[in-house]
Amino acid sequence: MFPPQCGGCDRIGTGICDVCLPADREMLSTTKSLHVRALASYEGQARRAILALKDGRRDVGGALGIRLAALCATGMILVPVPTTRSRKSVRGFDGAELLARSAASASGATVLCVLSQVAGDAQRGRGRSARLAARGRFRCSRSLAGVRCVLLDDVMTTGATLEDCAATLRASGAIVDHAIVIALSEPGR
Ligand SMILES: [Zn+2]
Numbered sequence: 001m002f003p004p005q006c007g008g009c010d011r012i013g014t015g016i017c018d019v020c021l022p023a024d025r026e027m028l029s030t031t032k033s034l035h036v037r038a039l040a041s042y043e044g045q046a047r048r049a050i051l052a053l054k055d056g057r058r059d060v061g062g063a064l065g066i067r068l069a070a071l072c073a074t075g076m077i078l079v080p081v082p083t084t085r086s087r088k089s090v091r092g093f094d095g096a097e098l099l100a101r102s103a104a105s106a107s108g109a110t111v112l113c114v115l116s117q118v119a120g121d122a123q124r125g126r127g128r129s130a131r132l133a134a135r136g137r138f139r140c141s142r143s144l145a146g147v148r149c150v151l152l153d154d155v156m157t158t159g160a161t162l163e164d165c166a167a168t169l170r171a172s173g174a175i176v177d178h179a180i181v182i183a184l185s186e187p188g189r
Pocket residue numbers: 006007008009010011016017018019020021045
């Protein structure tokens with residue numbers, strides 16, 4: 001086995017180092033209906049580390065998830081935003097699910113994998129207005145009547161995907177008004 005290596009700067013020892021992702025930093029944003037908490041802007045070393053996760057680096061994902069635990073709490077129910085089946089099969093795992101499981105084991109939260117994508121990866125390569133218009137791409141596998149949950153993803157760009165997931169969860173009865181991500185791609189929005 002290879003030793004863990006920082007996804008941001010290649011330093012040996014951990015999947016993400018304190019230089020690339022400083023601890024105790026939190027950023028806030030909002031979408032139409034959600035408060036979004038993040039650890040970083042999607043740029044520089046933090047972006048490089050997230051791209052390493054997207055490339056299949058489990059050690060980086062595990063370490064990023066442990067950092068996300070700072071935004072979680074015991075008993076919190078985390079719902080990861082699912083990636084498409086095709087990308088999952090290329091990578092061998094679901095990035096947001098890996099982040100959620102790592103964050104949950106480090107914080108005492110619970111992971112609920114109830115969302116799946118119905119249509120392909122429709123967001124990629126589309127313009128901003130098309131992304132904002134996309135709806136109904138997710139389905140929820142069970143009733144969540146009265147269950148309070150928090151969405152979790154790697155990056156938020158426009159927030160359209162988070163809104164879409166939140167709408168799907170609410171249609172299943174869940175209460176959802178928060179999301180947690182590693183990085184904000186358009187901070188301040
Ligand atoms: Zn680093």
